Amino acid sequence: MADEDSTISKILTDWRVIIMLFLVIFSIASIYLIPPNFDKGLEGNLQLGLDLEGGSWIQLSFQSEIVRYSSDMPQAQFVDQLSKKIDAEVIPVTADKIEIRKYYSEEDLQAIFDEFGAKIISYDQGVSKETAEDIKRILEDKVNTLGTQDARINTLSGLNEVTRYIRVELAGTDINTAQDLVSAQGKFEIRIQTEGNSTAHVLFGDAVTSVSTPTQNPPGSQNWGVGFTLSPEGADAFREASIKYDAVKNPQAHPLVMLLDGEVVYSAPLSESLAGKLVSGTVRDLSASTGSGPEALEEAKLLEIHLRAGALPVDVKIAGSGSVPAKLGDYFKIVCIIAAILALIAVAVTVYIRYKEPSIVLPMIMTNIAEIVILLGIARYIQQLDLASIAALVAVLGTGIDQLVVITDEVLHEGKVPSPNVYMKRFKRALIIITVAACTTIFAMLPLAVMDLSTLKGFALITIIGVLVGVLITRPAYGKIIMAILSKKPAR
């Protein structure tokens, strides 16, 4: 008995083992206790991907391109002329880069650039990061108004800072609803206050032909506003209503009210100068000011979204979509759990056949389980588990046991544990083999982890984390455990 006690205390006082045990406890706590989450059963705080949870995803590609160019013209002038020529929004990104919000192939675009004596230096389909963020905000806004549950919206940017795709994931929503949501637009209306609290209809959102991003008016001041353009018919209706209800003579008593789906989103009187212009003729380019300061900028951004009534600033095309019914997700979950448990049992049996020695096989399997638990605990903070990442989990389980075999065989030369000195030498050699192998796996997975092949990121990340956990924590700990246990055994 005394012998066994000393073996256990030897194991429990080794710092590698302490770290491993601490991480196992921390991981279990992360999954179930931080915050407490018992009603979800086995999965606790783990983030599950759509294919296990049920729901739909839609991936959109932007019909737009980012072009780096060279031209003798000043940028403002170039952007203005190009925008008029192709009748689309063109937005400067940096001094020599512009975003063209209409789809053109590189050849077609070069032909247009030739007319201005400009040259295309680089051409990438997609939008700038700022525009991508705007689009993300608009989509989030739409999802929120529909009150759908749990949405994840991710922009997928390449290494060149150009965002080509955006992915919308809606848990618990079927594909038809998701498709409708992305293409749906809200009803936008401008009304004018007549007598007291009553208002009269002026125009609907279809009369708004374009909306600009928030701008300072005058430029350089902190006064923010959003410019928008009306169709000729819309401009006529706007002028008629302003005159009919006396807004041009007494703007303060007859403010304009903007409504989105029946809710007031903006209200302000006509400016003196606009009132004056409307008396003499129609005005198509308008600006709604939101005041000054950073708050006003936020407000302007929101107003821009409302003015667009949920329409995105850039045309989008569905690049891919998919759905998993909740029932099927539950079924996949069960299949995955069975697969993982059976894989573990299979591994245990194989190892047992080889070593036929419970004091080796048990620590091996326990270490392997610890590795998986730690991996899940870490994953809970950074990565949702989808089917691909579960495959990676089982694959890691496979390599994990692989490497425990390397350690065991390396140190157990001729069936017995050597003296501590020789042991450490062999143990180090085993760790070198493992580390080199781990490095190759990590490097092999690295390209997948950084590329925007969204659905494979999970697979790559789980593999990389799993390998790291193994090399840094569980395999060194296993080496010390097996040493302590077997040094007590007589040679077989």
Added chain:
Amino acid sequence: MGKFTYDINKYEPKQMVALPLGLLIISIIFLAFNTFSTGMPVEPGIDFAGGVAVTVFTTDSQEDIKAFFSDYPLKSIGESVNDGYYLVFDYLEDDKFRDLTKKVLDKYPDAKVDQIGETFGKTLQSQAVWALLIAFILMAIVVFVAFKSFVPSAAVVISAFSDIVITAALMDVFGISLSLGTTAALLMLIGYSVDSDILLTTRLLKRKGNLDEKLRGAFRTGFIMTTTTITAVFAMFVVTAVGQVVIIRDISAVLLIGLFVDMMNTWMLNAGLLKWYLTRKGGYRNGR
């Protein structure tokens, strides 16, 4: 391990490398021929080619299903033992796709529907090629840095390359299409294959002792390593094949094929090359 009859020390290097090299050459020719005639080395799945995939669970017969979807370009029907079907359609335009989803969900409310656009598939394709290429180069760099010796490093890299190429050729033979999942599996093979190769090389180069003994010891360890992985992956394959979890089934099938191919490449090709290198130099007694 008494029943296993491969005695690694019985064969000459030339005999050891003959089979794997032969298979590698046949596979390269096969993949080149595929690329030449279809544009892709391995039949691409919907991830890369674009298209629609539908998973349904129903007792309807194949004929019923064919009749039900007669208006749509149904490309293939995969069946599993669990009343499940995996249907693949050619790429459909937006409106037609929406019609199809409605039709599917009306009849089979629990179906899983996935669609990938053609252009997006092309993007994924080129990214996957890059991922494979970069991963392979990074792996080779790690190996060369670790061993700092040309022939042994090259042997590891060649056998990892051969793993991927032969596995890819076998995928086509077994009708497993190239998807995001199977590409990930091919990448994972790089990691797996190098595992046992590194064990072999380290044992042979850095340990003192008799070459035959070192080789036998490395083989014993390496064999059990690979078999444990194979059993884990095999369990995953069986469960997901029965349960019709297509993505994991395909990943594990590719890993499984790859692991068997890797056993051959490690213990015939890589071991053969190393043996040749060490006996030729005649300096193995000193470890290097």
